[in-house]
Amino acid sequence: MAAPAALQAALGELLGDAQLIVETLPGTDLKLWLIDPRNMERAFNPEETRRILEEPPYWCFCWASGLVLARWLAERPEWVRGKRVLDFGAGSGVAAIAAAKAGALEVVACDLDPLALAACRANAELNGVQLSYSADFFSEADRFDLIIVADVLYDRANLPLLDQFLSRGQQALVADSRVRDFQHQQYQRIGLLDACTWPDLAEPAEFRLVSLYHASRDGVAGQPDNRE
Template sequence: MWTQRLNHHLRQTLARGRVAVSHPAGCPRIALYLFDPGVLEGPLSHEEAQAVVAEPAYWSFCWASGQVLAQWILDNPHWVAGKRVLDFGSGSGVVAVASALAGARQAIACDTDPAALDAARANAELNGVEIGLCDDWDNRPAGLDVVTAADVLYDPENRPLLGVFRESAGRVLLADSRMKVLGDDGYRKQTTIEARTWPDLHEFEEFNRVRIYLAGE
């Protein structure tokens, strides 16, 4: 059922697109329905390229920062265990799934894209866990203990989210490969880890170095 539904979403952008189950190299414990590059037997046509740029199916790729944050949570479950966790801009849902696997009291995937919420739910079922869904940050539930977010600062207009996240939960776990300096002293860098978007989009090497930050305790 999920394969057909996600394929339908993907084909709104790429007519020959389809998903397949794979394990991203940066967090191999988690299985995800992601874009299957095997369908691309040649370069994208002009029309396909335009459609991908206009309506990118972010959820169909597992970005480097998402992989790194998901694996870091699995390796350090005490940051989310027993907590109510919301993952902002969840895309494939990999971080929400990792939080559930790590013992979160509740893990919530938050994304404004209905296709992303379908992907998050499908990927949760694929990994044998349950997650909650939230279709907009303004509709988030009360009582959050932890906010997670990966690569959401690429747009300068999103920078104020750093303060918003800290005001919304006692702990924020943030992964980012775009900004070398956050400009918010409330966040402390924990580590830097290298990873590649899955399937690989051959991005610039600088975008493969992911920094993890912690705000709160």
Template sequence: MKRPGTPRPDPATFIQANLPISPVPSIPEIRLHTAGPASGLWRLAGRGEADPPPYWAYPWAGGAVLARHLLDRPETVAGRRVLDFGAGSGLVAIAAAKAGARAVTAVDIDVNAVAAIGLNAALNDVHIAAAATDIIDGPPPEETDLLLVGDLFYDPALALRAMAFVRRCQAGGIEVLIGDPERAHLPHRELNRIASHTVVDFGAGRGPVQAGVYSLV
């Protein structure tokens, strides 16, 4: 259980001390700080020990399939300004930078995720501008050519808001690519599947899944 009155540790210091570095399954070109059974993430999040772990601490299939796709098809991002939306660990942003993107920005609402993105970017020798901010109900981001969305369709309310945001981005001239292992609320009728890759998914008990890369209809 959560211990009241215990100060939260510095995120970067905690991550370096408690989340070991390992290659991402299916994407050995990228290494991340990844949580293990003894990481004690509840101390960093200020939650109880029985609460769900934060999403940024693990590689999820939606991000993994996008990362694999970008590394295999670097022309997708080469020379472009890329924004990783709901970036989590920064896996997709790192792949975009490695594939030759002109500039990469990663945004997430969790300040601990932003700390992890900074550490993970340094591990992989890439530069990423990371920010803890919520842009989902706002206008299309400026100076962005490509929006990357990994694994945001696990919750019905979030899925609706995410699709409204990516539609605004599309209307504003921004290309959108979505990575997803067919979570329950993925809006198939609004998407074209352009690629498939077998990746490992933390949400499937760390087993392999066939995940897709999608563009908007």
């Protein structure tokens, strides 16, 4: 199967020999177009390093928090079944795809990066699900039952987004491996789960532990709202 041309070209501009391949994520039945792990085995030259730092290709990895969120929804479809869901900072689209496969009524993959949205489209097709797409979270109406978020709190400057998630959705489900100790009266930690980024980047053990937080506008955190 040939990799999506636009995504392969974009990856090639960063790392000339890098290839996208289809990978089945560990512990799931989900498949994604991801960077070939063999491309991560060599040293990068200074120019490649500069390009990667300036425009990181987040969309060609499945980060640990996204994998945790995808597994969580697959094992607990009641969180999304029959609901309208928005995946904030969708990246590869792994959590959005998991929500769609778990029976969500509608799933919007939202990301500022056009390449991420292209990756979401390619990965949705690969998994046989239909998503909608958005490049601007703040242009979306307050109409979602659940906002799902993975690996967005890596910078504490992003913590104010925790309030914004509840401005567009009745509930929020946030997974993060970088910032695990934030204090917010509406968010309750409901899980601490182990996962690694795929392909495996050999990250420190501390980044393999993913905290999962839930918040609800009505203040009842820790369980899905199953009202129709």
